[in-house]
Structure formats: structure tokens, C-alpha cells
Amino acid sequence: MMMYSKQHLERVRKLAYKHIGITLGPNKDAMISNRLDKLRDTLNNNNVEELLNSIEQGEYIDTFVATLTTNKTNFFRESYHFDDLRDRIASHVQNNNESLSIYCAAASTGEEPYSIIMTLEHAKELHDNPMFKYSLLASDIDTSVLATCKKGIYEWEKSAMDFPSWVTPEKYFKRRENTSRPGDYLIKVKDSLRKKVEFGKMNLMSAKYPFREAQFDVVFCRNVLIYFNQEDQLSILKKLFSTLKIGGTLYLGHAESPLELVPYIERLGHNIFVKTKHYL
Ligand SMILES: C[S@@+](CC[C@H](N)C(=O)[O-])C[C@H]1O[C@@H](n2cnc3c(N)ncnc32)[C@H](O)[C@@H]1O
Structure with a gap:
């Protein structure tokens, strides 16, 4: 993980509040740095100053939002x-x-x-x-x-762990082998659902x-x-x-x-x- 200056972290905080509304407190420096690393990778630009200037001028907003949001979820979370x-x-x-x-x-x-x-x-x-x-x-x-x-496509192994016992997967999903990881399966929510x-x-x-x-x-x-x-x-x-x-x-x-x-x-x-x- 790269070390970023206080000013850079502060600019990310401001942008996150402006475009997403999330408040990244003082204990979130490591998380912001992590996300900035990811953003540099995704946009293939190692110049942080230039990157933040572009976002401040309204470029790459969707990518910024996608990188800064936390999307952790699972089936039947808090069941x-x-x-x-x-x-x-x-x-x-x-x-x-x-x-x-x-x-x-x-x-x-x-x-x-x-x-x-x-x-x-x-x-x-x-x-x-x-x-x-x-x-x-x-x-x-x-x-x-x-x-x-x-x-509506998900990894079978990861998803199945979260299904309650009444879920009969064949009712809701089609299943096929994951071509990029032979031996693993993907499930796709049926079109009708x-x-x-x-x-x-x-x-x-x-x-x-x-x-x-x-x-x-x-x-x-x-x-x-x-x-x-x-x-x-x-x-x-x-x-x-x-x-x-x-x-x-x-x-x-x-x-x-x-x-x-x-x-x-x-x-x-x-x-x-x-x-x-x-x-x-
Ligand atoms: C941690 S996930 C929670 C997902 C799901 N509700 C759950 O409980 O599993 C938070 C979601 O909120 C979305 N989010 C964050 N800020 C938002 C905003 N200002 N408006 C709408 N959605 C937002 C994120 O993109 C992310 O997908």
C-alpha cells in the first residue's frame, strides 16, 4: 500500500462526501489509502495528484463511486x-x-x-x-x-452456504460450470425471477x-x-x-x-x- 499525504486523503474524503454522501472518519486513513491504490490500478494512472484533479473536475465519477463504496453483502443476510x-x-x-x-x-x-x-x-x-x-x-x-x-450470476459455493434449508436452488437458479475455474459452479437467477x-x-x-x-x-x-x-x-x-x-x-x-x-x-x-x- 502506498503512503498518501494528509492533503490527498482529505481530498478523497471531500470527494466521497460530495458524490456518495459517506463520511470517512479519521480512523479510515488505511481504508482510503487502500481504495486509492485500487483506483490508481483501475484507471491505470500512478500520478495521484493528476488523478484527484481529474475526479475533482468531474471525470471518472462512476469508477470513483464504485471504488469507494463498500459492497459487502450475502444471500439472506440477517435472515x-x-x-x-x-x-x-x-x-x-x-x-x-x-x-x-x-x-x-x-x-x-x-x-x-x-x-x-x-x-x-x-x-x-x-x-x-x-x-x-x-x-x-x-x-x-x-x-x-x-x-x-x-x-444475477453468483458463485455457487459461496452462495449455497447462506441459503436456508427451505431453499431448493433448482427452483430459483440455473447452474453451470465456471469455465474460468473448472470444478467450481456458477448459478444464475432464472429469467422469470x-x-x-x-x-x-x-x-x-x-x-x-x-x-x-x-x-x-x-x-x-x-x-x-x-x-x-x-x-x-x-x-x-x-x-x-x-x-x-x-x-x-x-x-x-x-x-x-x-x-x-x-x-x-x-x-x-x-x-x-x-x-x-x-x-x-
Ligand atoms: C454494505 S452494502 C449493503 C448491501 C445490503 N443492503 C446488505 O445489507 O447486505 C452498502 C451498499 O450501499 C450502497 N451505497 C453507499 N452509499 C450510497 C448512497 N449514497 N446511495 C445509495 N446507495 C449507497 C453501496 O454502493 C453498497 O452497495
Whole structure:
């Protein structure tokens, strides 16, 4: 790893806040240096001064965003949220012949939205209700992870470890040998399921979101708020909350907090929150 000057690290901090909204604290110097190394590699430019000048002038923004964001995710991460979606929400909706509108706010490489789809398809089977309707929008700020979402191709070994016992992979994926690593397999989400998710680019720091008030029954916003400062977390939470119906559910990551939304929600545990009234 190359050693960067304080000024260079500071310029990266400013750019990350401007283009992504993430706040990289003083303990993140090593991480910033690592990402700068990667950026130099990707853009094949060893001149840091020149590289940062270009980004400050608006070049390579997508690459900068893709390099600076942390995209760690996996299928059925914090699996209790998917159990809740199936056992509480989907079963209520199906018993009442309603439909479900879901937003997944930081989809990363797609494991989260496809876990939602598998869960809902499973609920459909459990209730023997092929007519059950739902819609799923999934977004991220990083165009490179969105491309992976749309392809829906994952490594079999790594993914299978995270599948709960009810997942029968053949129902949801096609499997083929990984030609670049003979003996390993890749799985691809079946087209019929991929079509059920609409993927789009969205910056959670945008002043206005392209959604209606009370549009969604469920919002997944997990393991992304942690990257923002508290003031920005609250501003994002308020905007997301306004898109949620009364009685709708907000899922947050285990280390995240609903902050000032507390008087407007009922807590069900495991960072599952039900909206009881609109934020005033
Ligand atoms: C650690 S991943 C979490 C993925 C998934 N929600 C999960 O819990 O496994 C965080 C994601 O948030 C995205 N992200 C970061 N800043 C964002 C922003 N300002 N707007 C939208 N997405 C953002 C990153 O690109 C990354 O894919």
C-alpha cells in the first residue's frame, strides 16, 4: 500500500462526501489509502495528484463511486428479516388478498433483492396462492454493482452456504460450470425471477426521491446508514419513512438506529419497525 499525504486523503474524503454522501472518519486513513491504490490500478494512472484533479473536475465519477463504496453483502443476510417478511407480512397480505410493494434501498450486488424474491415465491407456495402479487424496486448508487444485479450470476459455493434449508436452488437458479475455474459452479437467477425486480440507480443523499408518499409496504435499508453521519442518516430515514404506508415495515441493519423516528414506529425486535403514524 502506498503512503498518501494528509492533503490527498482529505481530498478523497471531500470527494466521497460530495458524490456518495459517506463520511470517512479519521480512523479510515488505511481504508482510503487502500481504495486509492485500487483506483490508481483501475484507471491505470500512478500520478495521484493528476488523478484527484481529474475526479475533482468531474471525470471518472462512476469508477470513483464504485471504488469507494463498500459492497459487502450475502444471500439472506440477517435472515430473521426474511423470516418476518414470509411469516408476518406475506402471510397477512395473502390471507387478505392484498398485494405488496417493496423497496430495497441499497441492493449492492443483488443478493438482498433476490433473497426477497425467493422468500416471496416461497410464501406463495406455502399459501398455495399463485395469484399473490408483489412488486420490488431495488436501487444502489454504484453502477458496477447494479450491473451484477441485472446479470444475477453468483458463485455457487459461496452462495449455497447462506441459503436456508427451505431453499431448493433448482427452483430459483440455473447452474453451470465456471469455465474460468473448472470444478467450481456458477448459478444464475432464472429469467422469470429476474424480471420481477426493477433495478435503478439512486443516491440516497438526493434531496428528493422519485417515489410517491406512502408508496411502499416494506422498505429494506440495511447496512448502508452506518456510512453516513448522524444528520444525514436522519435526513435519509425521514425521506424513506415518508414513502412507507402506515402499517408498513422498515428493516434496518443490526448496527443501525431509527433515531428520531422512534415516536412514529412500533419495534418488533431485530431492527424491524412498523410505521404507526406519519412523521410530523
Ligand atoms: C454494505 S452494502 C449493503 C448491501 C445490503 N443492503 C446488505 O445489507 O447486505 C452498502 C451498499 O450501499 C450502497 N451505497 C453507499 N452509499 C450510497 C448512497 N449514497 N446511495 C445509495 N446507495 C449507497 C453501496 O454502493 C453498497 O452497495
